[in-house]
Amino acid sequence: MNKRLSIQIQSSFMNARFMIAFLLCLLPIMVQAQHGTFRFAQLTDIHLNPNTPNPTEDLLRSVAQLNATDSIDFVLVTGDLTENGDRATLEKVKSILDLLKQKYYVILGNHETKWSDSGCTAFDDIFGSDRFEFMHKGLLFLGFNSGPLMRMAYGHVVPQDIAWMTREMDKADKSTPVVLVTHYPILAGDVDNWYELTDAVRPYNIRTFIGGHYHSNREFRYDGIPGILTRSNLRDKNGKPGYGIFDVTKDSILVYEQRIGEPKKKWASLSLSKQYFDHTGKADKYPDFSVNKKYAKVSEQWIVKTGVGIYCSPVIEEAKTSVTNPGTKTKNSLHTKRNKVFVGDDMGYLTCYDLKNGKKIWSFKAGKRIVGTPAATGGVIVFGSADRCIYGLNVSDGKVKWTVEAKEPVLGAVSIDNGIAYIGASDSTFRAIDIQNGNIKWAYSGIKGYIETKPLITADKVIFGAWDNTLYALNKANGKEMWKWTGGLNRMHFSPAAVWPVSADGKVFITDPERAMTAIDINSGQTVWRTYRSTVRETIGLSEDGERLYSKTMNDSIVCYSTKGNVPHEIWASNVAFGYEHAPSMPVEKGGTVFGSTKEGLIFALEPKTGKVLWKHKVGNSLISTVVPLNGKEVLFTATSGEVGLLKFK
Numbered sequence: 001m002n003k004r005l006s007i008q009i010q011s012s013f014m015n016a017r018f019m020i021a022f023l024l025c026l027l028p029i030m031v032q033a034q035h036g037t038f039r040f041a042q043l044t045d046i047h048l049n050p051n052t053p054n055p056t057e058d059l060l061r062s063v064a065q066l067n068a069t070d071s072i073d074f075v076l077v078t079g080d081l082t083e084n085g086d087r088a089t090l091e092k093v094k095s096i097l098d099l100l101k102q103k104y105y106v107i108l109g110n111h112e113t114k115w116s117d118s119g120c121t122a123f124d125d126i127f128g129s130d131r132f133e134f135m136h137k138g139l140l141f142l143g144f145n146s147g148p149l150m151r152m153a154y155g156h157v158v159p160q161d162i163a164w165m166t167r168e169m170d171k172a173d174k175s176t177p178v179v180l181v182t183h184y185p186i187l188a189g190d191v192d193n194w195y196e197l198t199d200a201v202r203p204y205n206i207r208t209f210i211g212g213h214y215h216s217n218r219e220f221r222y223d224g225i226p227g228i229l230t231r232s233n234l235r236d237k238n239g240k241p242g243y244g245i246f247d248v249t250k251d252s253i254l255v256y257e258q259r260i261g262e263p264k265k266k267w268a269s270l271s272l273s274k275q276y277f278d279h280t281g282k283a284d285k286y287p288d289f290s291v292n293k294k295y296a297k298v299s300e301q302w303i304v305k306t307g308v309g310i311y312c313s314p315v316i317e318e319a320k321t322s323v324t325n326p327g328t329k330t331k332n333s334l335h336t337k338r339n340k341v342f343v344g345d346d347m348g349y350l351t352c353y354d355l356k357n358g359k360k361i362w363s364f365k366a367g368k369r370i371v372g373t374p375a376a377t378g379g380v381i382v383f384g385s386a387d388r389c390i391y392g393l394n395v396s397d398g399k400v401k402w403t404v405e406a407k408e409p410v411l412g413a414v415s416i417d418n419g420i421a422y423i424g425a426s427d428s429t430f431r432a433i434d435i436q437n438g439n440i441k442w443a444y445s446g447i448k449g450y451i452e453t454k455p456l457i458t459a460d461k462v463i464f465g466a467w468d469n470t471l472y473a474l475n476k477a478n479g480k481e482m483w484k485w486t487g488g489l490n491r492m493h494f495s496p497a498a499v500w501p502v503s504a505d506g507k508v509f510i511t512d513p514e515r516a517m518t519a520i521d522i523n524s525g526q527t528v529w530r531t532y533r534s535t536v537r538e539t540i541g542l543s544e545d546g547e548r549l550y551s552k553t554m555n556d557s558i559v560c561y562s563t564k565g566n567v568p569h570e571i572w573a574s575n576v577a578f579g580y581e582h583a584p585s586m587p588v589e590k591g592g593t594v595f596g597s598t599k600e601g602l603i604f605a606l607e608p609k610t611g612k613v614l615w616k617h618k619v620g621n622s623l624i625s626t627v628v629p630l631n632g633k634e635v636l637f638t639a640t641s642g643e644v645g646l647l648k649f650k
Helices: 003-033 054-067 087-097 110-114 121-127 159-171 194-201
Strands: 038-043 074-078 103-107 132-136 139-143 178-181 206-211 218-222 225-229 242-248 252-259 265-271 298-305 320-324 331-335 340-344 349-354 360-365 375-377 380-385 389-394 400-405 415-417 420-424 430-434 440-444 461-466 470-475 481-485 502-504 507-511 517-521 527-531 548-552 555-562 570-580 588-590 593-597 602-606 613-618 634-638 643-649
Touching (some): 054 087, 074 139, 087 121, 380 420, 420 461, 430 461
Antiparallel strands (some): 242 252, 320 331, 349 360, 389 400, 415 420, 461 470, 588 593
């Protein structure tokens, strides 16, 4: 054998070894990319309602047909299981879904997240979790909540869920086909942070989103990523319930509509190999923040990105209060320094931040999420949690002073007056609690629905709405019922339950989802006037002098009405240009400025007597809860996207 031939043989051998090693390295990826063929079904928008039998019958018929169908590996259930999100109806849905021969995986819809008397914790208790992940024959399925939670707003995927799904996809190889399961379509106008979600998942092999919400078969692109929405399980105009069927082949996902008693009908297909979107790109469109350049004098003094959803307003300790000394029965005036900000979040943390710079001072962990806005005074902060407890903590260090246990989650906001905290819970009970020792002064249990609102405290009354169509007025001293108001409302969804009432000139003022501004006699509970002129919804605010009311309309404007007289009188209307709006965040006047906020991350300031826009600032694209002004130029805020911050107008 000559030397050249020997070298050629050695070279070929080395090349072969290299190629074998290279293929061995690729083998895991190649194997991971392979998947089996299978079939699964999707049920969505069931809307079980104890007041009508049709949705129950529809679901039972769908379950029966699924059980009679061969080769369905599992069922996805994609939200709006119920009409009102209550525990009893959720348990009923589960009892029917448990009849399925196939394993099922379930997530919440907006009807569970908006009208949940448990703050959505009943869903977790009943179904085990509000998200799921599983691998099936080479495909990874991830289902998660797309909100909103307890607030009328666009859908929202909380930051901790985005972090979770990226961690789960990182555990698998990036070549693994992924199916993401939500209720809402991930589109602008449906989910406020759609772009954060699509940007986060784009580097992975996302084959499609699957969802519901629209009650019809739809095919979309979410920044290029395919999105499939299927019909509601409810009977259609021809009286037929139905659901979706998905056939996964070697190279495709085939989508069918399955009406009860009829052959399935194909209406869409997706490739499992085609590139639908740029894995290194960006969202097709992002929110517009140009308003911040127009009003450049507004600055973000500090912002804390907590990485956790926030549903309550920030709180600062009230500067002055009177507390009764238990020993001497005398009243002591306490003066406090307003140097702390308190915020509750989705993970159950009540966190104290430094007002000057936003640095965390301490944090306390409750058992479940905090939804209602706390209150702080007299060295104590009081708040409720979905863990069925009301807490009183020392503002200085977050140590527990006392705990009051309720029978159901506590979602209500807190008001404190003269050392007594007033708060409602989901156990049909409203409580008055001594903030120093946690003793229950009185409890009223005549409520049919649950409570989430912030109570109004007057000289002799505590007034609040509940999700039972009713506004209640109780005697502040003993909790006795003084009057109830319904205004002819006959549906839960029209309840005056999310608005924070205000009072002036012998009247209580509310707005409700029926789009009406209403004045009620504070002594009798009789309607003084009620107007639909301005199409307002669940927002109301009062001027510092008590002469003017402020409310957001559902399109662009803030309106101002007089508190005087027995007929509605509009003083001004100001076009703030915030677009369609239905979030229950209250206008607040402080230091000669009216502050407001929207579901799309906008904070604005108006001149109180004319409505002239003083400034606007967009801090994100998610719901800003009722803001807390420090004075006429500084305002604290929280956002559902997890931000806490302080704005200042120079």
